[in-house]
Amino acid sequence: MANRAQPISALAGIGAAVAVLVLCATLLPLGAVFLRAEEASGLRAADWAAIRFTLLQAALSAFFSVLLAIPVARALARRNFTGRRAVITLMGAPFVLPVIVAVMGLLAVFGRNGFVSHALGVFGLPPIEIYGLHGVVLAHVFFNLPLATRLILHGWLAIPSERFRLARSLGFSPSDIQRHFERPMLRATVPGVFLVIFLLCTTSFAVALILGGGPRATTVELAIYQAFRFEFDLSRAAYLAVIQVGICAIAGIVLLWRAAPQTLGAGLDRVTENQAPKSHVMLVQDVLAIGLAAAFLALPMLALVLGGIGDVLGLPEVVWRAAIRSIIMAVLSAILAIGFALPMAALMARRAWRLGVDVIGALSIAVSPLVIGTGLFLILHPIMNPTQLALPVTVFVNALMSLPFLLRALAPAYLQAERSQGRLADALGLRGWNRLRHAILPRLMRPLGFGAGIAAALSMGDLGVIALFSSPSQSTLPLEMYRLMGSYRTNDAQGAALVLLFLSLALFWIFDRGGRVNAKA
Amino acid sequence: MLKLDAVELTQGAFTLCADIDLAEGARLAVMGASGSGKSTLLNVIAGFLIPDQGRVFLGGKDVTRSPVPERALSILFQDGNIFPHLSVHDNVALGMSPSLTLDRAARERIPLALAQTGLEGMGDRMPADLSGGQQSRVALARVLVRDRPLVLLDEPFAALDPGLKREMAVLLDDLCSQASLTLVMVTHDLRDAEMLCSEVSVLEQGKIALQRGLAGIRDDRPEALVPWL
Numbered sequence: 001m002a003n004r005a006q007p008i009s010a011l012a013g014i015g016a017a018v019a020v021l022v023l024c025a026t027l028l029p030l031g032a033v034f035l036r037a038e039e040a041s042g043l044r045a046a047d048w049a050a051i052r053f054t055l056l057q058a059a060l061s062a063f064f065s066v067l068l069a070i071p072v073a074r075a076l077a078r079r080n081f082t083g084r085r086a087v088i089t090l091m092g093a094p095f096v097l098p099v100i101v102a103v104m105g106l107l108a109v110f111g112r113n114g115f116v117s118h119a120l121g122v123f124g125l126p127p128i129e130i131y132g133l134h135g136v137v138l139a140h141v142f143f144n145l146p147l148a149t150r151l152i153l154h155g156w157l158a159i160p161s162e163r164f165r166l167a168r169s170l171g172f173s174p175s176d177i178q179r180h181f182e183r184p185m186l187r188a189t190v191p192g193v194f195l196v197i198f199l200l201c202t203t204s205f206a207v208a209l210i211l212g213g214g215p216r217a218t219t220v221e222l223a224i225y226q227a228f229r230f231e232f233d234l235s236r237a238a239y240l241a242v243i244q245v246g247i248c249a250i251a252g253i254v255l256l257w258r259a260a261p262q263t264l265g266a267g268l269d270r271v272t273e274n275q276a277p278k279s280h281v282m283l284v285q286d287v288l289a290i291g292l293a294a295a296f297l298a299l300p301m302l303a304l305v306l307g308g309i310g311d312v313l314g315l316p317e318v319v320w321r322a323a324i325r326s327i328i329m330a331v332l333s334a335i336l337a338i339g340f341a342l343p344m345a346a347l348m349a350r351r352a353w354r355l356g357v358d359v360i361g362a363l364s365i366a367v368s369p370l371v372i373g374t375g376l377f378l379i380l381h382p383i384m385n386p387t388q389l390a391l392p393v394t395v396f397v398n399a400l401m402s403l404p405f406l407l408r409a410l411a412p413a414y415l416q417a418e419r420s421q422g423r424l425a426d427a428l429g430l431r432g433w434n435r436l437r438h439a440i441l442p443r444l445m446r447p448l449g450f451g452a453g454i455a456a457a458l459s460m461g462d463l464g465v466i467a468l469f470s471s472p473s474q475s476t477l478p479l480e481m482y483r484l485m486g487s488y489r490t491n492d493a494q495g496a497a498l499v500l501l502f503l504s505l506a507l508f509w510i511f512d513r514g515g516r517v518n519a520k521a
Numbered sequence: 522m523l524k525l526d527a528v529e530l531t532q533g534a535f536t537l538c539a540d541i542d543l544a545e546g547a548r549l550a551v552m553g554a555s556g557s558g559k560s561t562l563l564n565v566i567a568g569f570l571i572p573d574q575g576r577v578f579l580g581g582k583d584v585t586r587s588p589v590p591e592r593a594l595s596i597l598f599q600d601g602n603i604f605p606h607l608s609v610h611d612n613v614a615l616g617m618s619p620s621l622t623l624d625r626a627a628r629e630r631i632p633l634a635l636a637q638t639g640l641e642g643m644g645d646r647m648p649a650d651l652s653g654g655q656q657s658r659v660a661l662a663r664v665l666v667r668d669r670p671l672v673l674l675d676e677p678f679a680a681l682d683p684g685l686k687r688e689m690a691v692l693l694d695d696l697c698s699q700a701s702l703t704l705v706m707v708t709h710d711l712r713d714a715e716m717l718c719s720e721v722s723v724l725e726q727g728k729i730a731l732q733r734g735l736a737g738i739r740d741d742r743p744e745a746l747v748p749w750l
Contacts, residue, residue, distance in 0.1 A: 420601050423569060429590025434619040442606035 010432050015347030018340050019360050025400060026363045029375020033241040036378050040239035049215060050223040051243060057133060057208075057219065058201035061140030062194045068141065069148035069193075070186065072293040075286035076149070077156035087290060088153075090297055091146035096454065096508045097301075097501070098461025099206035100478045103139055104485070104497040105300025106130070108307050110138060115303065135211035136219075140204060144197045146297065151196070155189035156182070174282065192255070199251040203244070203368040206463040206478075210485065220244045221370045228468055234378060241371040252366050304497055311495030319496050322480040323503060326460055329395050329476065330507055333459035334452040336399035341406035341451060342444075345414040348407070361407040364400040372397055373465035390469035394476070397465045402455035409447040409454075417443035449515015453508035460504040477503070522547065522703045523566065523671055528575035530565060537561050537727040539575075543720075545670065548697070548704040550714030550735070552749060553724035559707045562724065563673055566705060568592050579671060594671040595664040599679050602660035603648045609635070609659050610644035616663035627666075634662040638692065654685045658692070665696060672697065674706035678713050690716040711738075711749040721746070 043051075076084065094102065109115050110130050117127030130138065159181050167177055208219040218226070220240055227237035344361060347353045364372065376393055380386040386393070417440045425439040441448075463478040470479055477500050484493040525541040537558045543549055551559050564570040566577060568589040576585045584592050595616070603612055610631055617627045635641055638658040648656055657677075664672055674693075678686040694717055697704055708714050714721055715735055723731040723745040731745035742750055 421604065423596075424598060424601055424604075426569065426589045427567065427596045428615050428619060429588075430615070430619045438604050438607065438615065438619075442604070 009346060009435070011343050011346040011436060012350065012353075015343035015345070015357070016353075018343050019347065019357050022340060022344075022364065022400065022403065023360050025396070026360075026367055026372060029372045029379065030245065030367060032375040032378040033238045033245070033371060036235055036238035037242045039235040043239075043243075046215060046218070047220075047223065047240065047243070050218045050220045050240070051247070053133070053212075053217060054202055054219040054221075054247065057136045057140070057212075058198045060133070060137045061144060061201040062197040064137060064141050065144040065148045065197050066152075066190055066194050068145055068293070069152050070190075071285065071289035072145070072149045073152035073156055074182070075289040076153055079286050079290070087294055088150075090294060091150055094143045094146050094297070096457035096461075096504060097143075098457075098463075098478055098504050099139075099143070099204075100210065100463050100481055101304065101461065101497045101501045101504070102142055102300065103207060103210045104481075104494065105304040106135075106139055106142060108303035108494070109300050110135075115299075131211055131213075132217045133212075136204075136207055136217065139207045139211055140197075140201050142297070142300070143207075144200065145293065147200075148193050148197060149293070151193045152186070152189055155185045159185055174279070195251065195255040199248065199255055202247050202251060203370075205368075205370055205467075209463070209467070210482070220247065221368065224370055224374055225467060228374070228377070234381070237374050238378060241374045244368055244371055248366055248368060301501070304494065304501065308494035308496075308498035311491045312498055315492060315495045315499070318475075319477070319480050319484075319492070319499070322475045322477045323499055325391070325474075326477040326500075327503060327507070329391060329398070330456040330459040333395045333398040333402070334456040334507075334511065336395060337402045337406050337455040338448060338452055340399060340403055341410050342414075342448075344403075344407060345410040346440075348411040349415045349418045354411075358407065358411070362404045364397075365404050369397050369401050369462075369464040370468065372400070373468045376465075377468060387469055387471045387474070390466065390471065390474050393469055394462065394466045395459070398459035398462050399455065401462075402451075402458050405454050405458075406451035409451040410444065413444050413447045414440065445515045447515070449512050452515070453511035456507040456511055457504045460507055461500065522580060523705070524576075524578040525566070526576045526578065528565060528572045528577065530561065530570060530572040530574075532561070535561075535727055537565070537572075539565070539729060541722065541729075541732075543703055543705070545703055546701045547720060548718040549706070550718040550721045551705060551707045551724065552709070552711070552714065552721060552746070553730075554748070557724040558727040559724055560675065561727075563675055563705065563707050566671075567594065567596055567673055592671075593669045594673055595667045595669045596673045596675065597660055597664060597677045599676040602663075603656050605648050607648075608644065609640060609646050609648070609651070609662075612648070612659050613644075613662045613666055616667040630666050631662075634665040637665060637696065638662040653681065654688065657681065657685075657689055661689075661692065661696065665700070668700075670701075671703045671705070674704065674708075676707055676709065679709070686713065687716070693717060709749075711746070 076088065107114060107130060110128050111117065112127045112130070114128070114130075120127060129135075163181055164177070167181070172180070202219075203221060204219070205221040205225065208217070208222040209225065212218060212222060220243055224237050224240045224244065227233045227240060341361075344357050348357045373393070376397070377386045380389060380393075420443075421439045425435050430438055461478055462476070463482060466476050466479050467482075470476070475483065477496065481493055481496040481500060484490075484496055522545040523541065523543040525539045528537070528539045530537045535556075535558065539562055541549070551562060553559050561570065565572055568584070568587060568591075571586060576583055578584065579593050582593075604615070607615070611621060613631050613634060614621055614623055614627070617623060617630070623631075631644065632641070635644055638661045640655060640658050640662060643651070643655070648659070651659070677693075678689060681689060690713070693704075696702070697717075704718065706714065706718060711721075719735055721731070721733065721735050721738070722729050723743075725745065731743055733743070738746065739750060
């Protein structure tokens with residue numbers, strides 16, 4: 001067989017080293033967790049309850065997210081209207097929204113003192129009780145309804161337009177179209193979407209921390225945190241972490257077996273050529289679906305802005321210090337994530353390495369940040385006080401967590417850049433930094449900016465590892481906000497939430513915009 | 522100038538076998554159906570692929586295993602010849618220095634090459650501000666400053682309209698004549714070959730089925746070229 005005259009580049013070599021580092025950073029903490037777990041004395045009744053609650057809330061969250069997403073996706077697929085693009089953009093917003101901010105917004109609408117409870121009071125009805133299972137499920141639906149909608153919308157838009165034309169020529173009614181096109185598509189798409197959301201909800205920590213708790217509403221991740229912070233029982237935390245890994249592994253394997261749905265959003269701005277007659281009933285259905293979904297997503301944020309805007313200036317100094325710390329950590333985390341992802345993307349441009357590097361990149365998110373945090377704590381604890389490394393460890397783990405998203409954005413663009421200009425670069429002898437500067441980076445500016453924005457926003461809103469490691473003097477803005485909520489300083493918490501919301505969106509916008517401005521290809 | 526000595530290269534079920542000997546200043550068109558091995562042959566000469574057997578000589582030097590940039594040749598691809606974020610000047614300069622650090626003599630060659638290719642005074646422009654024809658000329662100017670004796674053309678006119686095609690062929694013909702460049706061009710179109718080349722090789726399933734001068738070819742109608750006549 002012919003040799004491809006393509007020596008491994010320095011960047012791809014660095015990528016191999018980074019992939020090994022990422023693998024070690026995931027597997028070593030996991031190993032530490034497994035070793036320590038052997039000392040634990042089996043499952044208690046509370047642990048069984050946590051497992052049951054984790055599975056139940058994940059199943060309910062996935063079920064309602066998918067159920068509600070179907071009419072919204074259908075409406076978006078068959079209606080073209082002014083503002084459609086804005087609605088689809090709104091569907092992507094929760095991805096960069098800090099969990100604690102969203103929960104604060106949901107409390108402002110659905111909490112005991114929220115709009116909805118006040119409205120119910122007018123009719124003499126009792127206020128909504130948001131804490132517990134239904135609050136956790138509500139928050140998860142808030143985060144995952146948009147994801148489910150986008151994934152199912154992809155399924156709708158993937159139905160070839162010729163089929164709708166054929167249906168029209170054959171005189172299909174709307175119910176015929178449902179039966180022959182839409183239901184088969186949903187049967188193929190929905191199970192994968194359900195499993196993705198189920199998996200995401202099993203690792204959700206911050207929502208359960210704020211809206212759950214107590215013996216009847218504790219997830220496994222929350223139980224790990226409680227074993228750490230309240231009991232300092234590291235063996236039990238490790239044992240629970242092993243259970244968490246088991247749940248994620250089973251869900252992940254089922255997801256891979258069932259084939260994960262593709263993509264997070266390209267090509268959603270077109271409409272299907274669904275030329276079946278559109279009745280008034282269908283119009284009302286679509287308006288209601290889109291209107292209610294948009295209100296459900298926008299109202300909490302609107303309530304947060306209106307409720308918090310007057311409290312921002314009066315925020316205590318500690319909040320501003322935490323905000324500055326969070327910004328620095330988010331920027332460092334984004335830089336570190338890019339530093340990991342770019343060489344790994346260079347390695348992924350080679351077919352033989354692609355799958356392996358992709359799996360390594362996704363491991364961190366599959367294992368869950370809290371489990372990695374637990375493992376790192378166990379490794380560091382005998383040597384030093386882990387709280388001294390709270391901030392660097394949080395930056396590092398946050399960078400790991402954003403790696404799968406960055407690789408998804410960077411790897412195809414890197415491959416495309418190599419395909420389109422790699423041979424020219426070879427012919428001109430462009431290697432190393434010169435190759436990166438002239439042939440690759442100019443074509444990577446958009447995904448780099450987008451990826452860095454995602455990494456920064458995710459880090460900005462993180463309330464996972466920092467909750468395990470931090471001391472009172474090292475809090476980040478989400479942690480400070482959680483403390484304000486815990487001490488019932490609701491006004492300050494709302495003001496802090498608004499600052500956090502603004503900073504997260506601003507960081508995402510600045511990075512994303514920076515990439516677009518410098519993009520040349 | 523260019524010699525392929527019993528070169529063999531296998532890719533899956535496909536095997537390329539080639540013996541070629543070109544004198545300095547020769548101009549060879551490589552033709553053949555899709556999948557016949559034209560581009561593979563060009564990639565072997567360029568160094569993108571290394572043959573399993575046989576040797577490649579350039580100017581008498583064995584370059585069979587030499588990396589692409591160390592071979593005394595320039596390449597013009599069908600597309601993707603330009604870096605869109607670099608000015609015309611820098612795109613040309615890359616032909617001399619990958620780091621864009623140029624000495625005085627190198628800097629002076631750029632406006633000269635731009636003038637020769639009809640791009641005088643356009644050094645500061647960005648590729649997006651140029652027409653398709655002008656972009657092709659930028660790539661040609663880079664070939665000139667590289668000053669390598671062999672030029673490989675990989676279907677260089679495929680994306681150009683007939684007028685532009687003729688204009689580029691005339692320009693290439695002039696430049697190759699002035700600098701006594703040897704030329705190997707892969708093409709699907711016999712008329713392109715006739716505009717620029719003096720010899721033709723026809724590949725069939727990886728083997729050279731015909732190699733001869735282009736003069737009188739339409740009268741002789743050799744069997745291997747019938748589909749293009």
